[in-house]
Amino acid sequence: MQGPFDARVDQITSASRPSPADEDIRAQLERIIGSPEFPNAGHAHAFLRYVVEEALAGRAERIKGYSIAVEVFNRDEGFNQDDPVVRIEAGRLRRTLERYYLVAGPNDPVRIDIPKGKYVPFFTWNDPMAEPPASKMESSPKYLLRPGRWTIFIGLISAAMLGYWIIVRPASDASMRALTAPVPGGPTLVVAPFANLGEQPEARLYALGLTEELLTALPRFKELKVFGRETSESLPPEVKPSDIRGTFGARFLLAGGVRVSESRVRVTARVMDTATNAILWSQTYDDDLRSRGLFAIQSDVAAKVATAVAQPYGIIMQAVTANPPPDDLDAYGCTLRFYAYRAELSVERHAGVRECLESAIARYPSYATAWAMLSIIYLDEDRFGYNPKSDPSAPLERALKAARRAVELDPENARALQALMTALFFNQQLAESMRVGEQALATNPNDTELMGEYGVRLAMGGQWSRGAAVLDQALAFNPGGAGYYHGNRALAAYMLEDYDTALLEIRQANLQKFPLFHLVAAVIYAQQGMAEDARRAGAVFVAMRPEFLANLSAELKNRNIQPHDRARMIAGVRKAGLPIPAEADISPSEGSDPQLQ
Structure with missing residues (x-):
C-alpha cells in the first residue's frame, strides 16, 4: 500500500527520462573499468561487474x-559471517566510483551508483540535457568536477526517503538504534575552499579538486x-x-x-585555531x-595534509590534548586519555582508561571508536598483565x-578495524588477522x-622485513608517533x-613504564656488547614482570612468533x-606454525 510520499515519488519519476537500457549500462x-581513474584495488573491477550483471539479469535480490x-x-x-571484507570493499568501491x-x-551518459548500506547498483542518466550549454561548461570549473543535476535530484529523493523512514517508521532492530543513537563529539574542522592564487585555469581546477580530495580523506579519521x-x-x-x-x-x-606557474604547482596549507586565530601548522x-599528472599530485597532497592534520598523533590531536575538555571523564575525553596511555603504556594509566571507556559505552552504546579502544585495553590485560579484572569472561574473549x-x-572505522585485527591476532587467528589488517589499511x-599496528602484527607473525617496511612508513609519516612503534621497529x-638500527630505534622508544621495552632493550644492548646497559635493563624488566621469564616460550608463542624466531629470541635473552629455564629452549627444526603456511 502506497502512502502520499510514495505516490509523489512515482509521479515525479514517471515524468522523467526512461531508465538507461541494458546496452547503455x-x-x-566497460568505460569505468577501462579507465585509469578506476583502479582495481580490492577486486573493484570484479565487484562492480558482478553486481551490475546480476542486476541486469534480474537477480538483484x-x-x-x-x-x-x-x-x-x-x-x-x-565462511564466517563476521568477516568484514564485503562491507569494507563496498565502501571503497563507492568512494572509487565517486572519484x-x-x-x-x-x-559520461550513464551513472552507476551503489547506495550506502546496500549492494544493489542504481542506474541513472547522468542527464547532460539538464546541464548548461557546452560553452558554459568549458568556462566553469564547477561543471568540470561535478556530475549532472540528475544525481542531485536522486540524492534529494534518497534523503527524503531516509528521513521518512527514520521519522515515520519505528526503530525495530539494533542497527536502526545504532544509526540514530547519539555519539559524543570530538574536535571539529571546517575545510575552506582552497584559493586559486594564479591566472592559469589549471590552478582553478586543481584548487577545487584538492578541496574535494580533502573532504573525502579527512572524514576517514573517526576521531575528527x-x-x-x-x-x-x-x-x-x-x-x-x-x-x-x-x-x-x-x-x-x-x-x-x-x-601554477608553467609546469610547477605549489600548494600551501595551514590549520588555524578559530578561538585564538593562531596558526597551529603550515x-x-x-x-x-611534467613528471606527474594533475590528479595524481592533488591526491598525494591531500593524503599528506590529511595525515599531518587528522591522524591520532597529528596537529589537531596534539592541540586538543594540550587543551582537554573541562570534564576529562566526558566520553570523548576517554579517547584522549587512551592515546596518552598508548604513548607510555603504563599500568597506572591503564585502569583509569578502562573505567572511562566502559562508562562511555554505557552512555553511548553506538560509539564505535570507544568500543574499539576498549578492545585494545582488554587485550592489554592479557598480553601485558595489566590490572587483571575479576570477570567471568577472559580478557581475550572480551577484546x-x-x-x-x-x-x-x-565497518570502516580505522580504530575498529585495528582492534579487530589485533584481537584476532592474540586469539591465534593469524590468517584472518592479516586479512583484516590489509583490508583496513x-x-x-x-x-x-x-x-603502525599492522606493521607490528606483520613482523610478529614472521614477516619481519615487510613489517619493518610498514613501520618505517608509519614513522616517516608521523615522526612523533607512539614509542611503542619504535620499540617494535x-x-x-x-x-x-x-643491530645498529635496533639500537637507534630502542633509544627512541623510551617507554620506561612499559616492561617489554626493557626486555627488548636488554637483548639489543647485549648484542651490541653493552653489558652494563643490558644488565640494568634486564633487572628493571624482572622487577616489573617477575613471572614472564618462567613462561618465556609460551609468552612468545602467544604473540604468534614462529619457532625459529622464538629460539633466536630466547638465545638473546x-x-x-x-x-x-632450560625447557624454554626451542629447536628450529620444529618448523613453522601451521597458520603461517
Whole structure:
C-alpha cells in the first residue's frame, strides 16, 4: 500500500527520462573499468561487474553480502559471517566510483551508483540535457568536477526517503538504534575552499579538486568531525577563523591556496585555531606537472595534509590534548586519555582508561571508536598483565567481542578495524588477522596508528622485513608517533640482524613504564656488547614482570612468533644474562606454525 510520499515519488519519476537500457549500462561499465581513474584495488573491477550483471539479469535480490563474498572474494561457502571484507570493499568501491565521476566521468551518459548500506547498483542518466550549454561548461570549473543535476535530484529523493523512514517508521532492530543513537563529539574542522592564487585555469581546477580530495580523506579519521561539502562550498577561500567559530562553532579551520606557474604547482596549507586565530601548522608542497599528472599530485597532497592534520598523533590531536575538555571523564575525553596511555603504556594509566571507556559505552552504546579502544585495553590485560579484572569472561574473549561490536557499528572505522585485527591476532587467528589488517589499511591509507599496528602484527607473525617496511612508513609519516612503534621497529631490526638500527630505534622508544621495552632493550644492548646497559635493563624488566621469564616460550608463542624466531629470541635473552629455564629452549627444526603456511 502506497502512502502520499510514495505516490509523489512515482509521479515525479514517471515524468522523467526512461531508465538507461541494458546496452547503455554495459557500455558504461566497460568505460569505468577501462579507465585509469578506476583502479582495481580490492577486486573493484570484479565487484562492480558482478553486481551490475546480476542486476541486469534480474537477480538483484541475490546481491547480498554472502553471495558477493563467495562469488567475488572466493570465500568458502561456510565462511564466517563476521568477516568484514564485503562491507569494507563496498565502501571503497563507492568512494572509487565517486572519484571516477568527479575526475574522469562527469560527462559520461550513464551513472552507476551503489547506495550506502546496500549492494544493489542504481542506474541513472547522468542527464547532460539538464546541464548548461557546452560553452558554459568549458568556462566553469564547477561543471568540470561535478556530475549532472540528475544525481542531485536522486540524492534529494534518497534523503527524503531516509528521513521518512527514520521519522515515520519505528526503530525495530539494533542497527536502526545504532544509526540514530547519539555519539559524543570530538574536535571539529571546517575545510575552506582552497584559493586559486594564479591566472592559469589549471590552478582553478586543481584548487577545487584538492578541496574535494580533502573532504573525502579527512572524514576517514573517526576521531575528527569534519563539516560537509555544502558547508565548505558556502565559504570564500579567505574566510576568517573567527567567522568559522561564530557561525559553526568549529574549533579548527583548514585553508590554503594553489599556484601554477608553467609546469610547477605549489600548494600551501595551514590549520588555524578559530578561538585564538593562531596558526597551529603550515606546510608548502611543490611538484612538477611534467613528471606527474594533475590528479595524481592533488591526491598525494591531500593524503599528506590529511595525515599531518587528522591522524591520532597529528596537529589537531596534539592541540586538543594540550587543551582537554573541562570534564576529562566526558566520553570523548576517554579517547584522549587512551592515546596518552598508548604513548607510555603504563599500568597506572591503564585502569583509569578502562573505567572511562566502559562508562562511555554505557552512555553511548553506538560509539564505535570507544568500543574499539576498549578492545585494545582488554587485550592489554592479557598480553601485558595489566590490572587483571575479576570477570567471568577472559580478557581475550572480551577484546574480540568488543572489536566485533565496533566493526558492526562502523565497518570502516580505522580504530575498529585495528582492534579487530589485533584481537584476532592474540586469539591465534593469524590468517584472518592479516586479512583484516590489509583490508583496513587499504580503506584508511593515511592512518598512521593503524599502519603502525599492522606493521607490528606483520613482523610478529614472521614477516619481519615487510613489517619493518610498514613501520618505517608509519614513522616517516608521523615522526612523533607512539614509542611503542619504535620499540617494535627495534625488535624487527634485531631479528633482521640490523643491530645498529635496533639500537637507534630502542633509544627512541623510551617507554620506561612499559616492561617489554626493557626486555627488548636488554637483548639489543647485549648484542651490541653493552653489558652494563643490558644488565640494568634486564633487572628493571624482572622487577616489573617477575613471572614472564618462567613462561618465556609460551609468552612468545602467544604473540604468534614462529619457532625459529622464538629460539633466536630466547638465545638473546640468555645472552643478556637473564634467568630462564632450560625447557624454554626451542629447536628450529620444529618448523613453522601451521597458520603461517
